[in-house]
Amino acid sequence: MAELRNWFLSTVDGVLCGHGDVYYSEKIEDGKSIVTTGVHEITYLADKLVIKTKHSVYELPYAYHRQVGGIDTNVIPVEYLQGKQEALDISRWTEGAVDERREQEKAEMVTLIDPAVQNAAVLRFSHQSAYYYLAMLMKKANNYIYTDSYTVRPGTYKDTVLIDGTIPGTHFAYYPEYGRIEFFSWDKEFDTVYLENTGNEDLEFITPLGTVTVKAGACKAISK
Incomplete structure (x- = not known):
């Protein structure tokens, strides 16, 4: 499964996306920085998130999370993500919404x-x-x-x-x-x-x- 390092989640034009350096992808070379397409599902595990887009699945280990500075309220804080047992409500970030x-x-x-x-x-x-x-x-x-x-x-x-x-x-x-x-x-x-x-x-x-x-x-x- 592809993995994102140095990652964070934010909204791009209102749609939730993952940002980071990709590894173990069958299509993309290791270390390449990407912005994913819209996230449709998030699974919470003890040490990482798993996000699903329309065509791909990525693991996002908490250890590789990147803290984004500034006042950009489009970035989802890791404190909000880490340790949550229920799925993040992303319905308001879908393209239709x-x-x-x-x-x-x-x-x-x-x-x-x-x-x-x-x-x-x-x-x-x-x-x-x-x-x-x-x-x-x-x-x-x-x-x-x-x-x-x-x-x-x-x-x-x-x-x-x-x-x-x-x-x-x-x-x-x-x-x-x-x-x-x-x-x-x-x-x-x-x-x-x-x-x-x-x-x-x-x-x-x-x-x-x-x-x-x-x-x-x-x-x-x-x-x-």
């Missing part, structure tokens, strides 16, 4: 936009999410585009977060020591930008139009 969640989130965000506004963006944040970012919805005329993907450019004092699939310029910087988000560029095609805070702590945003505080559970519209 993720697609359903995204459709629901998109529908919720559409309701925040004033119908009279033709070009708008809704950015959803929470202090409990990695880089505070959850999702973005863009409205162009009567077309809506939703994305929850992003790319991070690490920096010395701050990391820059670029929201994938959007018009260039829709990105921000995250300051963990201050607990705030700074938009140092602003898409000129948006008439109104809605900042939604779904967490239970207030968030501060530094925008080209000034400092904005969005209360927990609230949404604030910023117009030119």
